[in-house]
Amino acid sequence: xxxDTVARAAATPDxxxxxxxxxxxxxxxxxxxxxxxxxxxSCELAMYSVMWSExxxxxxxxxxxxxxxxxxxxxxxxxxxxxxxxxxGVVDIGQGYAITFKIESHNHPSYVEPYQGAATxxxxxxxxxxxxxARPVAIMDSLRFGPLDAxxxxxxxxGVVAGVGGYGNCLGLPNIGGExxxxxxxxxxxxxxxxxxxxxxxxxxHLAKASGEGNRVILYGxxxxxxxxxxxxxxxxxxxxxxGGPTKRPSVQVGDPFLEKLLIECTLELFAEGLxxxxxxxxxxxLSCATSELAGAGDGGMRIDLDAVxxxxxxxxxxxxxxxxxxxxxxxxxxxxxVERFLQICGKWxxxxxxxxxxxxxxxxxxxxxxxxxxxxxxxxxxxxxxxxERPYARPAAQDALGADRAxxxxxxxxxxxxxxxxxxxxxxxxxxDRSWVTDQYDRYVRGNTVLAQPENAGVLRVDEDTGLGIxxxxxxxxGFTALDPYAGTQLALAxxxxxxxxxxARPVAxxxxxxxxxxxxxxxxWQFERATAGLADGCRALGxxxxxxxxxxxxxxxxxxxxxxxxxGVLGVxxxxxxxxxxxxxxxGQLIHLxxxxxxxLSGSVWAAVIHDHLGGSPPRVDLSGxxxxxxxxxxxxxxxxxxxxxxxxDGGLAQALxxxxxxxxxxxQIRLPEELDPFIALFSESAxxxxxxxxPGAEVRFTDLCTARGLAHQVIGAVDVAGPDAALDILGQxxxxxxxxxxxxxxxxxxxxx
Amino acid sequence: MRIGVVTFPGSLDDxxxxxxVRLAAGEAVSLWxxxxxxxxxxxxxxxGGFSYGDYLRCGAIARFAPVMGEVVVAAEQGLPVLxxxxxxxxxxxxxxxxxxxxxxxxxxxxxRDQRLRVERSTTAWTAAYEPGQQIVIPLKNGEGGYxxxxxxxxxxxxxxxxxLRYVGGNPxxxxxxxxxxxxxxxxxxxxxxxxxxxxxxxxxPSTDGLGFFTSxxxxxxxx
Numbered sequence: 017x018x019x020d021t022v023a024r025a026a027a028t029p030d031x032x033x034x035x036x037x038x039x040x041x042x043x044x045x046x047x048x049x050x051x052x053x054x055x056x057x058s059c060e061l062a063m064y065s066v067m068w069s070e071x072x073x074x075x076x077x078x079x080x081x082x083x084x085x086x087x088x089x090x091x092x093x094x095x096x097x098x099x100x101x102x103x104x105g106v107v108d109i110g111q112g113y114a115i116t117f118k119i120e121s122h123n124h125p126s127y128v129e130p131y132q133g134a135a136t137x138x139x140x141x142x143x144x145x146x147x148x149x150a151r152p153v154a155i156m157d158s159l160r161f162g163p164l165d166a167x168x169x170x171x172x173x174x175g176v177v178a179g180v181g182g183y184g185n186c187l188g189l190p191n192i193g194g195e196x197x198x199x200x201x202x203x204x205x206x207x208x209x210x211x212x213x214x215x216x217x218x219x220x221x222h223l224a225k226a227s228g229e230g231n232r233v234i235l236y237g238x239x240x241x242x243x244x245x246x247x248x249x250x251x252x253x254x255x256x257x258x259x260g261g262p263t264k265r266p267s268v269q270v271g272d273p274f275l276e277k278l279l280i281e282c283t284l285e286l287f288a289e290g291l292x293x294x295x296x297x298x299x300x301x302x303l304s305c306a307t308s309e310l311a312g313a314g315d316g317g318m319r320i321d322l323d324a325v326x327x328x329x330x331x332x333x334x335x336x337x338x339x340x341x342x343x344x345x346x347x348x349x350x351x352x353x354x355v356e357r358f359l360q361i362c363g364k365w366x367x368x369x370x371x372x373x374x375x376x377x378x379x380x381x382x383x384x385x386x387x388x389x390x391x392x393x394x395x396x397x398x399x400x401x402x403x404x405x406e407r408p409y410a411r412p413a414a415q416d417a418l419g420a421d422r423a424x425x426x427x428x429x430x431x432x433x434x435x436x437x438x439x440x441x442x443x444x445x446x447x448x449x450d451r452s453w454v455t456d457q458y459d460r461y462v463r464g465n466t467v468l469a470q471p472e473n474a475g476v477l478r479v480d481e482d483t484g485l486g487i488x489x490x491x492x493x494x495x496g497f498t499a500l501d502p503y504a505g506t507q508l509a510l511a512x513x514x515x516x517x518x519x520x521x522a523r524p525v526a527x528x529x530x531x532x533x534x535x536x537x538x539x540x541x542x543w544q545f546e547r548a549t550a551g552l553a554d555g556c557r558a559l560g561x562x563x564x565x566x567x568x569x570x571x572x573x574x575x576x577x578x579x580x581x582x583x584x585x586g587v588l589g590v591x592x593x594x595x596x597x598x599x600x601x602x603x604x605x606g607q608l609i610h611l612x613x614x615x616x617x618x619l620s621g622s623v624w625a626a627v628i629h630d631h632l633g634g635s636p637p638r639v640d641l642s643g644x645x646x647x648x649x650x651x652x653x654x655x656x657x658x659x660x661x662x663x664x665x666x667x668d669g670g671l672a673q674a675l676x677x678x679x680x681x682x683x684x685x686x687q688i689r690l691p692e693e694l695d696p697f698i699a700l701f702s703e704s705a706x707x708x709x710x711x712x713x714p715g716a717e718v719r720f721t722d723l724c725t726a727r728g729l730a731h732q733v734i735g736a737v738d739v740a741g742p743d744a745a746l747d748i749l750g751q752x753x754x755x756x757x758x759x760x761x762x763x764x765x766x767x768x769x770x771x772x
Numbered sequence: 773m774r775i776g777v778v779t780f781p782g783s784l785d786d787x788x789x790x791x792x793v794r795l796a797a798g799e800a801v802s803l804w805x806x807x808x809x810x811x812x813x814x815x816x817x818x819x820g821g822f823s824y825g826d827y828l829r830c831g832a833i834a835r836f837a838p839v840m841g842e843v844v845v846a847a848e849q850g851l852p853v854l855x856x857x858x859x860x861x862x863x864x865x866x867x868x869x870x871x872x873x874x875x876x877x878x879x880x881x882x883x884r885d886q887r888l889r890v891e892r893s894t895t896a897w898t899a900a901y902e903p904g905q906q907i908v909i910p911l912k913n914g915e916g917g918y919x920x921x922x923x924x925x926x927x928x929x930x931x932x933x934x935x936l937r938y939v940g941g942n943p944x945x946x947x948x949x950x951x952x953x954x955x956x957x958x959x960x961x962x963x964x965x966x967x968x969x970x971x972x973x974x975x976x977p978s979t980d981g982l983g984f985f986t987s988x989x990x991x992x993x994x995x
Contacts, residue, residue: 274825
């Protein structure tokens with residue numbers, strides 16, 4: 017078995033290499049040659065090409081993401097224990113606990129093979145969380161598809177949902193929330209963003225670095241196979257196989273959630289026994305990534321014997337072993353004295369493990385295959401010192417026309433019956449209809465700590481059974497608003513997730529984000545990206561919460577048409593007493609309904625404009641982050657003191673949709689007197705930010721009103737919760753009445769009718 | 773009273789079952805699939821999950837686990853055994869209970885708060901309920917459709933061995949809306965829904981599931 021060795025590369029400088037097929041530019045290839053002082057071996061070329069890809073290197077986004085790293089590394093409740101650059105950020109939530117959470121995309125694989133693409137997306141983010149030293153405790157998923165009635169949606173959506181469910185359910189992780197969005201811009205490029213939350217004690221924090229000369233490098237979990245090799249098979253087949261030789265393997269990975277469950281329990285036991293000095297999960301770029309990142313972040317070098325890697329397919333060549341994205345694998349750095357016990361624990365869980373190398377003092381990453389040296393590089397040049405591009409960006413010329421085309425100028429309903437008809441159209445629209453066709457396929461109960469899950473405003477988990485410490489997480493994105501104004505639209509997504517966490521009674525403390533955009537080589541897209549990152553960074557600074565990590569997904573487009581810019585923002589909140597959580601549904605007749613916050617005439621980018629007029633134009637709602645902060649503080653105090661029985665965020669669909677969902681939840685009605693100073697249409701369908709409705713128990717009225725007044729928060733009583741039963745109705749006094757049963761029927765019919 | 777909860781590779785609701793035992797004031801004991809020893813427990817719970825990944829057929833591998841040999845012998849001698857979801861599937865595969873669980877008729881995994889009627893309250897696990905009592909506890913599975921041949925079905929009904937029945941619509945195509953059954957003696961019970969997820973107001977739709985655990989503890993105390 018002969019390989020393209022370092023010696024051979026030095027002796028044959030002019031051998032042509034398939035750098036272009038591997039996605040490298042000529043400049044990048046030349047840079048690799050300069051770094052090495054020779055041509056790369058084919059293994060090195062494979063490693064650089066995949067590690068310098070946009071996906072791994074963030075080469076187009078990094079100059080903008082620095083804004084997040086510049087934010088103070090503190091949350092309102094403590095320090096960031098790990099931040100951007102680690103597998104996932106880690107937040108101190110008090111009582112010795114820390115939370116790690118992160119959201120990541122798996123968009124393109126989910127379009128090619130919806131079930132496995134989505135499943136392995138969940139698997140990947142769960143391993144990121146595990147690698148920090150935490151027990152994964154919940155997942156969420158933020159999904160975007162083409163129109164509900166598009167033929168391809170019927171292919172992609174059921175597969176993605178079954179994949180998220182199939183993998184997550186089998187891992188025993190409750191799915192506690194997320195989003196499902198339909199828009200034509202995702203028809204050829206769905207978005208699958210998966211979020212995972214992990215809990216650990218402070219002292220359990222682990223980092224991805226290899227230190228301690230002589231420490232062993234152990235690869236454990238699944239055997240390495242030919243899945244997910246992608247572009248590298250170009251190289252392998254050119255170099256090693258005859259034309260028309262072995263078939264190209266599929267580049268979407270295949271997941272085995274059962275093995276991942278074993279990997280989780282096995283890894284947590286390894287942590288508990290203190291056997292791990294450094295750890296990294298294997299995801300994109302497989303061994304190339306894990307070895308170069310562990311060695312690059314460490315204080316020495318690393319030696320790896322590729323022939324020691326347990327293989328599922330013995331015909332794999334070294335380039336393929338380095339590149340394989342076989343799932344359910346982890347790499348640990350272990351002191352020699354701990355190796356035997358490490359292997360024992362792996363044996364208990366029936367997890368394959370092999371010592372494949374060791375930490376050295378050379379500062380270099382050296383990879384051998386049957387005694388032949390096939391890689392000899394400075395690890396940082398592969399892992400973290402890739403190219404960085406300042407891509408040109410420019411505000412698209414069409415942006416002015418888009419902004420001038422205001423939804424406020426569209427024809428609107430004027431009478432009670434017209435308002436009623438509009439409300440029912442919105443309630444049954446794919447944008448707002450009940451999501452339980454999706455969420456009922458997810459286990460929300462496993463582990464027994466789920467306090468709130470979909471369709472609530474945020475997912476809420478109990479962290480400690482004795483003290484009642486808990487957390488809340490919400491994810492939100494509004495691509496329409498972001499298209500109209502990327503800066504404001506991203507802040508609106510942040511504000512909504514922040515508000516959703518506050519509505520359940522939690523104090524918002526930290527942010528993760530997944531930035532889904534088109535091609536960075538399109539200056540218009542890059543302008544959207546630049547504005548979005550600026551908006552998010554400025555927004556977080558204003559709210560006093562850090563960005564703890566995240567993910568960028570570029571090249572989301574069909575031919576030359578990019579998706580709507582879609583930053584998805586996840587916010588983590590903390591509840592000191594999780595039993596004080598506030599649910600969303602009206603549950604007790606007679607409670608007064610208060611509207612908090614100010615309503616303006618803001619219809620551009622609204623669900624009303626999209627559903628009734630198929631319209632996107634104008635300016636998004638104004639952002640008032642200090643108002644959001646004041647609202648959040650009020651909600652937290654009122655929730656803690658038991659002054660609110662139910663609360664619902666106002667966002668998509670405005671007040672109308674919030675009332676509908678609050679009534680439908682437990683089948684109670686409501687009598688509503690819309691504010692007199694507002695046009696009833698504006699009052700119902702405007703999507704002004706910074707608003708919530710709350711239901712206040714009779715005994716708490718005075719204290720709640722005093723609290724709002726003392727804090728200077730706009731508030732008014734708009735009605736009362738009415739009785740349950742067959743006669744329950746949402747009664748907009750002086751305008752129209754809709755029975756709650758009819759609301760439920762319309763709201764729940766849409767997804768099943770399209771997807772059965 | 774000691775109640776054991778078996779962890780197979782791929783068990784998921786073992787932590788929940790252990791918690792439910794504790795909340796019912798029992799002593800929760802973890803049992804390991806590879807350990808052919810019941811450690812002198814007074815009852816055993818086979819929890820939900822996907823034992824061994826359930827890639828072959830749900831419960832088909834788990835029945836061969838070393839601990840199951842002990843469970844089968846003890847169950848035949850009267851030890852109370854409760855199989856929940858995957859545990860019910862394992863009890864069927866082990867022939868401690870008749871029939872089988874197949875893929876839901878709608879072919880999707882389904883998680884919902886399920887209304888049920890307690891048909892038999894004379895088993896080791898349901899004595900705390902009134903006959904005919906309706907309860908709401910979570911149901912979550914992909915393969916929860918109970919099937920049995922006509923003779924078996926007639927026998928189960930005639931002997932009053934249907935323990936739980938779905939109310940308000942059949943969620944998965946189970947014959948006769950059967951959600952749970954027992955053996956003739958009433959010490960072995962298999963149920964598809966998850967009583968261990970309905971033991972606290974904070975984290976479940978109700979506390980209706982606690983009765984399964986208090987039932988077996990009361991029985992053990994009574995000797």
